[in-house]
Amino acid sequence: MTKLLEVNNLHTRFKVRNGYLHAVNGVSFSLDRGEMLGVVGESGCGKSVSMMSLIRLLPPAAEITDGEVLLEGEDITHASVNRVNAIRGSKVGMIFQDPMTSLNPFMKIGEQVIESIVFHKKLAKAEALKQAARYLKMVGISNAEHRLNEYPHQLSGGMRQRVMIAMALLNEPSLVIADEPTTALDVTIQAQIVELVKGLREKLNMSIIWITHDLSLLAGMVDRIMVMYGGYIVEEAVLDDIYKSPLHPYTIGLLKSIPSLKTEAGSRLPSIPGAPPNLFAEPTGCPFAPRCTYRVDRCTREVPALATVPGAEGDRPHRVACWVDMRGRGIAQ
Amino acid sequence: MNMHAKQEPLVVVENLVKHFPVKIGAFGNQSAVVHAIDGVSFAIYKGETLGLVGESGCGKSTTGFALLQLHKATSGSVKFDGVDLSKLPAKDLRAMRKRVQIVFQDPYSTLNPRMTIGEALAEPMRVHKICPEKDIQGRVARLIRDVGLNPNVANRYPHEFSGGQRQRICIARALASDPEFIVCDEPISALDVSIQAQIINLLMDIQEKYNLTYLFIAHDLAVVRHISDRVAVMYLGKIMEIAGKDELFGRPLHPYTKALLSAVPEADPDVERGRKRIILQGDVSNAIDPPSGCRFHPRCAHARPMCAGEVPELEDRGEGHFVACLRVAEIEKETV
Structure with missing residues (x-):
């Protein structure tokens, strides 16, 4: 299968008052056509910044200092601004967390939805509106023609997120980056949106990167998962391996600490001590080392590389960044 | 935890109603009423944790606030240790406040x-x-x-x-x-995933150490199941179902509870592949103009015309399991 996306050694940092905040510290991964990848981590782990770096959608204080991003073989990191603008919204669609603030309250739904096809495909307005109505129907909005003439405040949160999804899909992108698209929604509405995206993905054969802090949510949805911590990918594996044989102490700790509808209620939850790292200092060792119960001397001195686990090579290898061999001592289920 | 310390209610809420008057319309020239809580009754026993779950806007936080008299209830009563807080003069209420406390959602904005x-x-x-x-x-x-x-x-x-x-x-x-009683209003929702477990453990430890009673408000069902002894499910200002934790999660009876439980993702790919979701249609109805009869009937797959006409009362289905659904007996037969 051809790779849709290849990312090599990506570094992104933010200029702050007294120096730099190291948000992304050398991220490398690839994505197949039609693949759905989950990126999971806590706030500040670099998951959003690294994925937004792919299309250089970053605030002015941020800069990509190293690495390259190849989309269908084309280098995006060094492309011109015009070229990147042409890619955003056409080859790469985006869905953001908060549909309340991502839609312009003064513009009718129809006008906003067609903006990107008018821009990228130079369609006439009437034609574009017809297409917009078709996509709104596809994302499950009833009475679509009528909705095109409404304003965002007339729609509920779930409906607005459906509009955002329709907008992202209109140009038939080969990649959609969804940044916590259901975090602002209630759990029953979240279930609606997840089912919708799963269906659309099969229908349109696109690749999806789904960014979230919720490891449970990904279990029913993606092909592969990357776990991020402190600006690094600490573990990457196909879906079942992450949940059944996780190898990074952070992934293991995270999985154990989530109360599920099946854990023994009332018992103490195994928790991860300490708090997530601050990213102002350039890391000298594994970012998780201060909280890790398996820590050895080397962990605080050298950053472990994301290496393929012996015996788990192949097209989608199990990779983990840890000095300690956790095989056989991980999660006991 | 505290399974046997029951039968002595510390807090008794009866028919609690809280309506917020609001202005609507383009120029704010129409008056309307948000029915935040509409006749809620429950009791919390000494030493137990009552979980209160529901989606945003269902009135769960308002219930917690009204219980502590941070909102003046429109009608109904809140009795704490036998004393009706809503009728208490300000001076006595202040004295009472040391016995009832609250932990809010956002630890960033609640400390001076x-x-x-x-x-x-x-x-x-x-x-x-x-x-x-x-x-x-x-x-x-x-x-x-x-x-x-x-x-x-x-x-x-x-x-x-x-x-x-x-x-x-x-x-x-x-x-x-x-204090003897603490309202925990989404105390872990604003925290990172790896920190949440620490705080849940802490809340359970100090409950034991200080002999506390909790009202634990949250939207995360797995967390509520973990910490609670009994759980109440709210929808649009009404309690739909209330039962012991094992009863509620093991044998949910209300169609809304069932849908809510089926929407919770599990961190297990095998479970996720095999599960059948009950996907609710549409959105939560508007609390300004709530549906007639059962509040849930517009989204309920089991609804019949009578559900729009009659408001269901909480009905005892045995073992302290209360459900507000007109068709609960029929639905139980259908699913067996």
Whole structure:
């Protein structure tokens, strides 16, 4: 299968008052056509910044200092601004967390939805509106023609997120980056949106990167998962391996600490001590080392590389960044 | 935990109603009423944790606030240890406040940035005259230790702490007046995933140590199941179902509870592949103009015309399992 996306050694940092905040510290991964990848981590782990770096959608204080991003073989990191603008919204669609603030309250739904096809495909307005109505129907909005003439405040949160999804899909992108698209929604509405995206993905054969802090949510949805911590990918594996044989102490700790509808209620939850790292200092060792119960001397001195686990090579290898061999001592289920 | 300490209600809420008058329309020229809670009754027994779950806007936080008299209820009563709080004069209510406390969702906005941790913890002790002045230092140190921090942090300011540590401080502050009852209003929703488990453990530890009763408000069902003894499910200002935790999660009877449970994702790919989701159609209805009859009927797959006409009351289905559904008996037969 051809790779849709290849990312090599990506570094992104933010200029702050007294120096730099190291948000992304050398991220490398690839994505197949039609693949759905989950990126999971806590706030500040670099998951959003690294994925937004792919299309250089970053605030002015941020800069990509190293690495390259190849989309269908084309280098995006060094492309011109015009070229990147042409890619955003056409080859790469985006869905953001908060549909309340991502839609312009003064513009009718129809006008906003067609903006990107008018821009990228130079369609006439009437034609574009017809297409917009078709996509709104596809994302499950009833009475679509009528909705095109409404304003965002007339729609509920779930409906607005459906509009955002329709907008992202209109140009038939080969990649959609969804940044916590259901975090602002209630759990029953979240279930609606997840089912919708799963269906659309099969229908349109696109690749999806789904960014979230919720490891449970990904279990029913993606092909592969990357776990991020402190600006690094600490573990990457196909879906079942992450949940059944996780190898990074952070992934293991995270999985154990989530109360599920099946854990023994009332018992103490195994928790991860300490708090997530601050990213102002350039890391000298594994970012998780201060909280890790398996820590050895080397962990605080050298950053472990994301290496393929012996015996788990192949097209989608199990990779983990840890000095300690956790095989056989991980999660006991 | 505390399974046997039942049968003595500490808090009794009866037919609690809270309506908020609002202005709607383009120019704010129409009056309307948000039916935030519409006739809610329940009891919380000494030493237990009652979980209160529901989606945003269902009235769960309003219930917690009205219970503490932070909102003046429109009607209904809240009895704490036999005393009706809503009829209490201000002076007596203030005295009562040391016995009932709250932990809020956001530990960033609930601590005064200009007060050291020590001052913040000493304030309720002074206000409520919990102990002589000379003992305050020692009490503060003990509280800080009890919530898992080092007592030498007493001289530091809130900005020096992470979210999880701040929530520990908020819990210590709630404990400062030596309360019997604490409302936990989404105490872990604003925290990072790896920190949530720490705070859940802490809340359970101090419940045992201080002999506390909790009303635990949250939207995360797995967390509520973990910490609660009994659970109440709210929808649009009404309690739909209330039961012991094992009953509610093992044998949910209300169609809304069933849908809510089936929407919770599990961190297990095999479970996810095999599960059949009940996908609710549409959105939560508007609390300004709530549906007639059963509030849930427009989204309910089991609804019949009668559901729009009659408001279901909570009905005992045995073993302390109460359900507000007109068709609960029929639905139970259908699914067996």
